[in-house]
Amino acid sequence: MDRIRIVGGNKLAGSIPISGAKNAALPLMIASLLTDDTLTLENVPHLADVEQLIRILGNHGVDYSVNGRREKQQQGYSRTINFSARNIVDTTAPYELVSKMRASFWVIGPLLARMGEAKVSLPGGCAIGTRPVDLFLEGLQALDADLDVDNGYVVAKTKNGRLHGNRYVFPKVSVGATHVLMMAASLAKGETVLENAAREPEIVNLAECLIAMGARIHGAGTSTITIEGVEALSGARVRVIPDRIETGTYAMAVAMTGGDVMLEGARPDLLQTALDVLVETGAEITPTNEGIRVKRNGAGIAPVDVTTAPFPAFPTDLQAQFMGLMTMAKGKSRITETIFENRFMHVQELARLGAHITLSGQTAIVDGVAKLKGAPVMATDLRASVSLVIAGLAAEGETTVNRVYHLDRGFERLEEKLSGCGAVIERISG
Ligand SMILES: CC(=O)N[C@H]1[C@@H](OP(=O)(O)OP(=O)(O)OC[C@H]2O[C@@H](n3ccc(=O)[nH]c3=O)[C@H](O)[C@@H]2O)O[C@H](CO)[C@@H](O)[C@@H]1O
Numbered sequence: 001m002d003r004i005r006i007v008g009g010n011k012l013a014g015s016i017p018i019s020g021a022k023n024a025a026l027p028l029m030i031a032s033l034l035t036d037d038t039l040t041l042e043n044v045p046h047l048a049d050v051e052q053l054i055r056i057l058g059n060h061g062v063d064y065s066v067n068g069r070r071e072k073q074q075q076g077y078s079r080t081i082n083f084s085a086r087n088i089v090d091t092t093a094p095y096e097l098v099s100k101m102r103a104s105f106w107v108i109g110p111l112l113a114r115m116g117e118a119k120v121s122l123p124g125g126c127a128i129g130t131r132p133v134d135l136f137l138e139g140l141q142a143l144d145a146d147l148d149v150d151n152g153y154v155v156a157k158t159k160n161g162r163l164h165g166n167r168y169v170f171p172k173v174s175v176g177a178t179h180v181l182m183m184a185a186s187l188a189k190g191e192t193v194l195e196n197a198a199r200e201p202e203i204v205n206l207a208e209c210l211i212a213m214g215a216r217i218h219g220a221g222t223s224t225i226t227i228e229g230v231e232a233l234s235g236a237r238v239r240v241i242p243d244r245i246e247t248g249t250y251a252m253a254v255a256m257t258g259g260d261v262m263l264e265g266a267r268p269d270l271l272q273t274a275l276d277v278l279v280e281t282g283a284e285i286t287p288t289n290e291g292i293r294v295k296r297n298g299a300g301i302a303p304v305d306v307t308t309a310p311f312p313a314f315p316t317d318l319q320a321q322f323m324g325l326m327t328m329a330k331g332k333s334r335i336t337e338t339i340f341e342n343r344f345m346h347v348q349e350l351a352r353l354g355a356h357i358t359l360s361g362q363t364a365i366v367d368g369v370a371k372l373k374g375a376p377v378m379a380t381d382l383r384a385s386v387s388l389v390i391a392g393l394a395a396e397g398e399t400t401v402n403r404v405y406h407l408d409r410g411f412e413r414l415e416e417k418l419s420g421c422g423a424v425i426e427r428i429s430g
């Protein structure tokens, strides 16, 4: 199993190109199941989750080809990929494939809408909470699907070959269920109105893709989305948005180590709340034509309280990284997690580096320390792993992060991007 070795203490300086967003690329790739035409996606990041989804889609009969091999399009860099689901050969998504990644469950929406049936294993993914799928099931039933859960599989069928539009009010905001219902409703008969829908930028990116494919969707990015179903969708060419979580992660790394880094291609509108919080901590954030410039010189890190919540509030996917930053703040901060009930596994690992954190229910109270000291630590989930990397960059001495396969799910060329800015960081294979 690969490890990452970091020798902390260097300020970061230079520029980091921001990759396409994992959490946008995955639903866009799944949308390729909705049409027998080719869907071309630009800026698809080279990540373990993307490769896994390619395998899952391949099992349903989706062919893919990677365009061009120009500079920065070689192995390991974001690419343009064509997906073609001309013939769906299998409407079952098996446990062996789906259990590795939560988002793979989302194939249920397009398969059901286009083929009239789907059998999809209950999902896996990061162990950050129980993560039920009740809203998906309730929402698809509202669109007139017949559903059964049998031997760990959701078995779904349309009543007479097609889903039917309806009004569905999400009892709780869910990104995944909004993606799935938006895709399913695009091919349903009649109008669907989704209320209390997720407003995340990845929802807007998927809606742009579906609209380019011929779907009739209004209101994506607000909490009411209206979808007028069409008979068929066509191919399209769509660009994956820049990764707001990768952007926020590197911004927090600079805020922690100090320095001056240009996050190339980053879009401030995708993470304004997190950027505002970083400014409160003392970082200088400057949006430019190239991206976002992040600077922190001299002055210490001010403690700031945050509470995670659905977009546009502070994202849960940046909570661990922010906690890393707060471990060296000049005072106490409170970090409250409201999305996932078990997303504090980084707390005990940060403590190995000398952080002072106590947990009280869903709130972590972080008492900043003057310095952290390097230690061996273990990655427990995707964003927790990168919080340990950030803390390791600021800690004195050597930190080894074990189980980095978690990191490879969501961070493209992390070691290369950070070492290009002066960090001492390397992967140790095996
Ligand atoms: C691949 C991807 O895009 N993953 C993101 C997506 O995950 P994901 O789409 O899984 O997260 P959701 O927005 O669905 O989850 C939000 C909350 O709703 C709950 N819930 C969800 C569905 C359901 O049927 N029943 C239910 O109770 C979840 O357990 C959680 O407590 O949004 C999360 C919240 O921004 C992010 O942390 C993940 O990085």
Ligand SMILES: C=C(OP(=O)(O)O)C(=O)O
Binding pocket: 023, 101, 102, 103, 125, 126, 128, 317, 382, 383, 410
């Ligand atoms: C939790 C995440 O991913 P997933 O939903 O695939 O587990 C994440 O991207 O932070």
